[in-house]
Amino acid sequence: MRKEQVEIYSDTSNAAVLRHPDRHFPGCLVQGDTLHGLRQSVRRVQRSAHLLDEEAAADLADVADHLESLLNHYKTVLAAHAIKLPFTDTSSG
Template sequence: MRTETVEIYSDASNAAVIRHPGRQFPGMLIQGDTLHNLSRMAAAALAGAVPDTDHWYDLQELADDLRVRTEFYIQVMREHGLELPFFPAAAD
């Protein structure tokens, strides 16, 4: 872990907009519990989609991206001995 100064454009709850040093554009911070919920919603939407359609492939890509990001979040939290803000499912 390291500490750096970031530019904060909004610190609204669940809508923080920050610019990390070295990045041209600000990004939006997604809290861990929100990330986990988005990942689960995408997986549920995928499960209800018609397989092998354009819509299904878009949902598959979204669900995969959110799952990978959630897995990375879990890994980083565990590496630093931090408690997760959610109970991971067996698939997490």
């Protein structure tokens, strides 16, 4: 872990906007429990993807996979620092 100063443009709960010194544009900080909830919601919708056209189903799969990747990274980082998850992890979505 390292500490660096970031530029905080908004610290609204679940919508913090900040810029890391190594990044050109600001990003939006998503809290871990919110990230988990988004992934859960997308995976639930994805199970009904057979009702969507092929392009919409593919787009949904891309979003779900990206959220899954972000969530896995988040869980790995927290585990490496012995920080408890802010949600119950039932994995697989």
